[in-house]
Amino acid sequence: MELVGEEKKIQALFSELRLADEQAAPSFIGVWNRAQLRTRTRVSPLNFSLAATAFAVFVAVVALALWSGSRPQTPPINQTVAITPVTSPFTPVTPPVTPTTTTEPTPKVITVVEQRQAARKLRAARFAARQRAELLAARRAEIRDATAISSWQSPTATLLSSQNDALLNSLPQLNESVKELKSFLPNK
């Protein structure tokens, strides 16, 4: 850049400033070595946060594992699912083959469709069993509630009882004689 007049003056002042700064500048090696030392001793905040996150995740996983281990297991559904061989509609119809003389058992070929059907049946059976269990539990709860209601007694029931309860609550029987009935009538 070509400098003129005033700019030269400014540059002269800056040059003088630069000379003074160069004399006062710290040595490169010293600054570099201190920076290197800081590199070794410094723990990056990113690394620290990563380590903290990893530790938190680890603790959470361990807690979850312990919790799931101590949780009471639901009784296994004792149910056998009979998988009946199903003829797949996709299997080609083979013509009847004459029996051969070989005695080796033919390996059972389980097609993908059969596997899917079996899995579907198993799922359906599990669903039905779960529904039955839920229904049974609901009925049990209903019975328990009904028992509790029938045996319930008001806390103030004792206040209503008196010595003449037997007289008030009893009714004359139909086959009783008139004389006996008279006992209910007022004395004249």
Added chain:
Amino acid sequence: MDIAELKAELEQYHAACFGWALSCCARDRAEAEEVLQTVYLKILEGKARFRGEASLKTWLFAVIRKTAATEYRRNLLRKLRVAVSSEQVSKREPAGGEVDAAFDRSEEQVRFRLALQHLPARQREALHLVFYEDLSLREAADVMGVSIGSARQHYERGKKRLREILERTEVDYGISWRGKENPGAV
């Protein structure tokens, strides 16, 4: 670039870098040294990586400028935390007294430094990069992260403002800045 090569290059630019760091830190020597150390640390850790998009000097100056700004903000927050009076934290005080004590220099130089401190940051940066570091306006614009037009404007306004401040101090001190010949002029 290999770290050993980079180290050699950095050593070559060390004095210039320190000068620029001083300018970015309002002539605070300790802070400038801290900034320079942080810059070297960034380079060592690979946080600041030279990709050859600009010249090494321009890149280095841009890193120093950015680091100085970050350090300044950090120091400001630190000061706010310790509840220093708002006057002290709101404005950087020109380190005039320190300058006087540290170096035995001409009165004109002292006035020049104080005048620089009274310039807006952008204008001071533009003047420093052009006159002190001998960068072109385009390179200065790259370092400052502005367009060349903007850099030129800061440069021109900075010159004008500097002249005004120096003339005002001449009146105060009774010295003619314009009339004096400087043998060190380029």
